[in-house]
Amino acid sequence: MTSLDKMPSAAAEDDGYVPSARRLEREAFKRGRTRKATAIAALSTLVTAVVLYLVIVNSPGWERTRETFFDPAFAKKALPDVLEGLWLNLRLLVVCGACVLVLGMLLAVARTLRGPAFFPLRALATAYTDFFRGLPLIINLLIVVFGVPALRLQGVTTDPVVLGGVALTLTYSAYVAEVFRAGIESVHPSQRAAARSLGLSHRKTLRYVVLPQAVRRVVPPLLNDLVSLQKDTGLVSIAGAVDAVYAAQIIASREFNYTPYIVAGLIFVALTIPMTRFTDWVTARMDRQRAQGGTV
Amino acid sequence: MTSTPVLRLESVRKTYRARHKETVVLRDVDLEVPAHTVTALIGASGSGKSTLLRCVNLLEEIDDGAIFLDGDDITDPRADADAVRRRIGVVFQSYNLFPHMSVLDNITLAPRRVHGVDRAEAEERARELLERLGLGGKAGEYPDRLSGGQQQRAAIVRALAVRPRLLLLDEITAALDPELVGEVLSVVRDLKEEGMTMVIATHEMGFAREVADQVCFLDAGVVLERGTSAEVFGAPQEARTQQFLKRIVEAGRL
Numbered sequence: 001m002t003s004l005d006k007m008p009s010a011a012a013e014d015d016g017y018v019p020s021a022r023r024l025e026r027e028a029f030k031r032g033r034t035r036k037a038t039a040i041a042a043l044s045t046l047v048t049a050v051v052l053y054l055v056i057v058n059s060p061g062w063e064r065t066r067e068t069f070f071d072p073a074f075a076k077k078a079l080p081d082v083l084e085g086l087w088l089n090l091r092l093l094v095v096c097g098a099c100v101l102v103l104g105m106l107l108a109v110a111r112t113l114r115g116p117a118f119f120p121l122r123a124l125a126t127a128y129t130d131f132f133r134g135l136p137l138i139i140n141l142l143i144v145v146f147g148v149p150a151l152r153l154q155g156v157t158t159d160p161v162v163l164g165g166v167a168l169t170l171t172y173s174a175y176v177a178e179v180f181r182a183g184i185e186s187v188h189p190s191q192r193a194a195a196r197s198l199g200l201s202h203r204k205t206l207r208y209v210v211l212p213q214a215v216r217r218v219v220p221p222l223l224n225d226l227v228s229l230q231k232d233t234g235l236v237s238i239a240g241a242v243d244a245v246y247a248a249q250i251i252a253s254r255e256f257n258y259t260p261y262i263v264a265g266l267i268f269v270a271l272t273i274p275m276t277r278f279t280d281w282v283t284a285r286m287d288r289q290r291a292q293g294g295t296v
Numbered sequence: 297m298t299s300t301p302v303l304r305l306e307s308v309r310k311t312y313r314a315r316h317k318e319t320v321v322l323r324d325v326d327l328e329v330p331a332h333t334v335t336a337l338i339g340a341s342g343s344g345k346s347t348l349l350r351c352v353n354l355l356e357e358i359d360d361g362a363i364f365l366d367g368d369d370i371t372d373p374r375a376d377a378d379a380v381r382r383r384i385g386v387v388f389q390s391y392n393l394f395p396h397m398s399v400l401d402n403i404t405l406a407p408r409r410v411h412g413v414d415r416a417e418a419e420e421r422a423r424e425l426l427e428r429l430g431l432g433g434k435a436g437e438y439p440d441r442l443s444g445g446q447q448q449r450a451a452i453v454r455a456l457a458v459r460p461r462l463l464l465l466d467e468i469t470a471a472l473d474p475e476l477v478g479e480v481l482s483v484v485r486d487l488k489e490e491g492m493t494m495v496i497a498t499h500e501m502g503f504a505r506e507v508a509d510q511v512c513f514l515d516a517g518v519v520l521e522r523g524t525s526a527e528v529f530g531a532p533q534e535a536r537t538q539q540f541l542k543r544i545v546e547a548g549r550l
Contacts, residue, residue, distance in 0.1 A: 015320065017309065023360040030373050188395070189440075 071259045078251045078260035085247035086267060092165055092233040092243075097226055099169045104176030109206060111177070112184055125177070132174035137232060141167045145239040164236030172229050179221050183214030216286065223279050227272045244268070300367040302462050302493045303329040303352065308361035310344075310351055310517075321347045323517045325361070329462070329510070332491040336498055336508035336525070340540065343514040345497035346389070349464045352495070353386050366461065382410060385455030389467040391447045393439035393454070399426070400435040403454045411458055418457070425453045429483055445476030452483055463487065465496040469503075481507075501544050505529045513537045 056062060110118075110125035132140070144167035149158040157163065187210050195205040215222075237246035244267065248260035310322040322344045329335045337345040350356045352363055354370065354377045363371045370380045393402050400422055407418040426435055429449045439447055448468055455463060465484065469477040481503050487494065488507055498504050504511060504525065511528040513521040513536075521528055521537045532538045 015323065017320075017323075017360075020307070020360050022362060026373055033373070 067257075069258050069262055071257055074251075074255065074257045074259035075263050078248060078263050081247040081251060082244050082260060082264045082267065085242050085244035086264075088161065088236075088241060088243045089230065089233045092161070092168070092236065093226075093230045096165050096168045096172065096229060096233065099165075100172040100176050100225075100229065101222075103169065103173035105180055107173060107177035108180035108184060111181055112206070114202070129174045129177050132171050133178065135171065137167070137171050138235065138238070140171050141235055141238060143167075144170070145236075160239030161236055161241045164233075164239060164241065168229065168232060168235075172225060172232075175225050176222065179218050179225060180214065182221075183218035184210055186217055187213045216283070219279055219283055223276060227275070230272065231268060299331060301328045301330045301364075302366060303327070303495065304364040304367075305348075305352075306362045306364070308348075308351065308363060309359045310347055310356060311359050321517050322351070322358075325517075325519055327512065327519065327522075329493060329495055331493050333509040334488050334494045334496060334507055335510045335512065336496050336504035337512050337514055338498065338501065338504055338528075338540075339514035344517040345514055346466050348514070349386070349466050349495065349497055352462075353384050353464060354380055378410075382458065383461040385458065385460030385463045387448070387451050387455050387463070387465045387468050389470050391439070391444075391451045391471075393447055393451055395439050398436050398438055399431070399442070399450045402439065402450065403457045406454070406458050422453065422457055425456055426450075428486075429453055430479070443476070444472050445479050448472060448476070448480050449483060452480070456487075461493065463492055463494045465494060465498070467497050467499060469498070469500055501529070501541070513540065515540075 059065075107125045107129060110121050111129075113122055141164060145160050145163045148156060148163055184206075191209055191213065192205055195209040196202075200208065234243045234245040237243050237249075242250070244264045245261075248264040251260040252258055305325050305327040308322055308325040309320070312319045312321055325344075325348065327335070327348075337348060339345055347356060351358050351371075352365075358371055361371070362369050365380060365383060369375065370377075393399075394405070397405065400419060403422040403425070404413075404415070404418040407413040407421070408415060413421075423432075423435060426432055429452065431446060431449055431453070434442060434446060434450070439450065442450065448471075452468070468484075469480050472480060477500065481500065484494070484496070484503075485507060496504070496508070506525075508525045511523065511525045512519050513528060513532075513534070515536050521532060521534045528537065529541065532541055
């Protein structure tokens with residue numbers, strides 16, 4: 001990279017272009033407008049924050065609330081246990097998340113198959129999504145975690161974490177399948193026509209033309225489901241596995257202080273934010289590579 | 297006072313920036329479009345014709361210079377872009393009809409939601425225009441069920457429905473077969489008869505020659521040559537223009 005690259009773009013041109021007074025005036029005006037907008041936004045944020053702070057701090061029960069919810073000593077004490085529990089949530093999230101994406105995609109694709117030969121597969125996929133999307137997760141978990149071991153099958157695990165993971169995967173892949181299907185159906189039919197006209201088979205059309213566009217469109221709702229899954233991984237604690245929330249609950253009920261819950265909650269929030277920013281960044285970068293010119 | 301031109305461009309400069317690299321798309325472009333005249337922009341693909349039209353409709357922000365619509369500087373950051381666009385109609389090369397709406401709804405969207413025309417009146421005007429452009433029976437159809445020429449005519453009706461002061465046509469026949477080209481161009485011819493002010497980016501040289509009062513030849517973002525259609529097509533001065541027109545003639549398109 002030469003120093004030329006870093007020069008102001010207007011001056012980097014070699015066609016003798018000099019910004020006119022009109023341009024400079026306009027840019028000054030736009031800068032001023034941006035400054036004003038930023039100042040207004042900052043001020044209104046500040047005012048809102050101060051008002052909220054005053055309302056909360058001056059509420060009659062604030063002292064008591066602070067002791068039970070925001071006690072630094074308890075937070076410090078709870079942190080190691082909560083983090084240890086979190087490790088379980090993370091493992092479940094990664095394994096279940098991967099399984100959910102694969103299974104969800106397979107289900108979605110199965111539902112788009114055309115032709116009578118695929119009717120059983122299509123019907124099965126439809127029945128699956130209908131059933132598991134409607135079944136409350138907690139009931140699904142109870143059935144799988146307590147029902148499967150009760151069968152006393154040889155060689156089938158009774159580990160509540162594994163069974164809980166299976167139950168989560170069953171429910172979430174039904175959700176995710178519908179998200180993928182929405183994406184697939186949002187791709188304009190002309191795209192499919194163009195791909196088929198090139199001689200691509202149904203499968204290759206899906207693989208190279210439809211799915212790449214479909215997946216790109218459903219990234220935000222997909223992330224929604226993954227974040228939701230991340231939080232629901234805590235439900236495996238109904239069978240006794242200790243995750244972050246259950247670890248907090250143990251401490252909270254022993255010490256009569258709710259600070260561990262706040263700690264666990266903040267950690268969950270802190271985990272999802274980088275994930276969201278990362279996908280935003282990836283999709284924004286993809287958009288930039290494709291489009292030229294301004295947006296309206 | 298002599299009448300102000302409907303559209304005037306003054307030393308317009310437009311660049312695109314991608315990863316520290318800057319491309320100048322329009323350089324010092326001056327243009328005047330008097331009322332009730334047709335200006336044709338000709339030139340190779342990538343010479344900046346479409347960008348110029350997009351700048352006029354404020355879909356792109358220009359870097360320098362100014363664009364005046366009826367004497368008002370519309371590129372001033374204080375100008376209301378939506379108000380400007382209300383006075384300009386645009387027809388795009390790839391139609392850009394809304395696929396989720398019927399033709400009639402496509403056409404009445406802006407009159408009803410932007411200009412506050414009531415439904416009955418908007419639909420009456422839409423049907424009248426559709427009839428005139430030979431789409432009488434297509435009001436209830438969805439865009440994807442129409443042929444290219446029909447879609448393009450529907451797009452023209454959509455632009456006309458709000459009675460624009462200025463109509464921008466961006467290579468509107470580029471995606472059509474010769475028969476449909478004739479169909480769409482005759483619509484443009486009729487509009488000229490009615491006195492519509494238009495700026496047309498086109499590859500149809502014969503049409504540009506016939507219909508344009510003013511022809512501008514763009515090359516690499518610069519208006520290299522301009523004049524009446526007889527001047528530019530009959531006796532081009534610039535070597536680049538001569539070369540371009542010669543190629544067109546060789547290709548049998550003039």
